[in-house]
Amino acid sequence: MAKTKSVFRCTECGQTSPKWLGRCPACERWNTLVEETAEAPAKGKNTERTFRLPEGSAAAHPVPLSDVSAAATARTLTGLPELDRVLGGGLVPGALILVGGDPGIGKSTLLLQALDRVAGGRSPPRTVLYVSGEESPEQVKLRADRLGVDPSRLLMFAETRADRIVEAIERLSPAAVVVDSIQSVFDPGLESAPGSVSQIREVAARFLYLAKARGVPIILVGHVTKDGALAGPRVLEHLVDTVLYFESSAGHPYRILRAHKNRFGSTNEIGVFEMGAGG
Numbered sequence: 001m002a003k004t005k006s007v008f009r010c011t012e013c014g015q016t017s018p019k020w021l022g023r024c025p026a027c028e029r030w031n032t033l034v035e036e037t038a039e040a041p042a043k044g045k046n047t048e049r050t051f052r053l054p055e056g057s058a059a060a061h062p063v064p065l066s067d068v069s070a071a072a073t074a075r076t077l078t079g080l081p082e083l084d085r086v087l088g089g090g091l092v093p094g095a096l097i098l099v100g101g102d103p104g105i106g107k108s109t110l111l112l113q114a115l116d117r118v119a120g121g122r123s124p125p126r127t128v129l130y131v132s133g134e135e136s137p138e139q140v141k142l143r144a145d146r147l148g149v150d151p152s153r154l155l156m157f158a159e160t161r162a163d164r165i166v167e168a169i170e171r172l173s174p175a176a177v178v179v180d181s182i183q184s185v186f187d188p189g190l191e192s193a194p195g196s197v198s199q200i201r202e203v204a205a206r207f208l209y210l211a212k213a214r215g216v217p218i219i220l221v222g223h224v225t226k227d228g229a230l231a232g233p234r235v236l237e238h239l240v241d242t243v244l245y246f247e248s249s250a251g252h253p254y255r256i257l258r259a260h261k262n263r264f265g266s267t268n269e270i271g272v273f274e275m276g277a278g279g
Ligand SMILES: Nc1ncnc2c1ncn2[C@@H]1O[C@H](COP(=O)(O)OP(=O)(O)OP(=O)(O)O)[C@@H](O)[C@H]1O
Pocket: 101, 102, 103, 104, 105, 106, 107, 108, 109, 110, 146, 276, 277, 278
């Protein structure tokens, strides 16, 4: 068992402190420090494991930029034009995308429909993977039936352990993956509680390197806290390629999808969706 000690980490900037402080010494925000159990770097434990790319992968060693194939950046259209536009023209291979939004806004609905479109429209259909850490397969099936999604071309995985999810993605090499939600996924090798800042960071970093190494676009669903920030540290926003927010104006069936950050496109585009029984 790894030796553990308690630390306090700022949910905004990730700064740690051995004792609780009312104000973060780094970013100077108030009441942002939360306690977590950090793992003391144990001997023999590979603390770099999330930052190591597989041997032989294109990005594992320095290469002349001229040798990098730009064909690898051919985008996959999600088939939802509003989503494709906000993404900057579809899904880029290896992109890590964070989709945030209030509870019940329709994140799962939107992404289930997007995955269905990525899979379909060609024969044979592409493999797509929907990882649900919050809802049972039955719940997802009910939603899929309501949305008219073709269940035969969608792989459903109800799992919250990061290692099992990573293994499934490596084995299946899907055309796109949705992880619903990043807060529900945890690494059992870490001492800190699922949903804690260090868990979210660690797990997101694993997905980042998996996405880059395999060229698989991975979409992470993130919950938004009551003050409107994505739950978890702001470092998650730095880590991922694209941050999208799904929002509504009170009482309207319209939902607005907007890019807060996008390494592959403009942040000036918005997508407008109408929420109905069929999605
Ligand atoms: N039968 C239905 N007809 C119309 N709208 C429905 C129906 N069932 C659910 N909804 C709507 O779908 C929305 C929930 O969508 P969804 O589960 O995709 O949201 P979410 O953002 O993933 O939520 P969470 O944060 O809980 O995961 C709710 O706002 C609800 O009003």
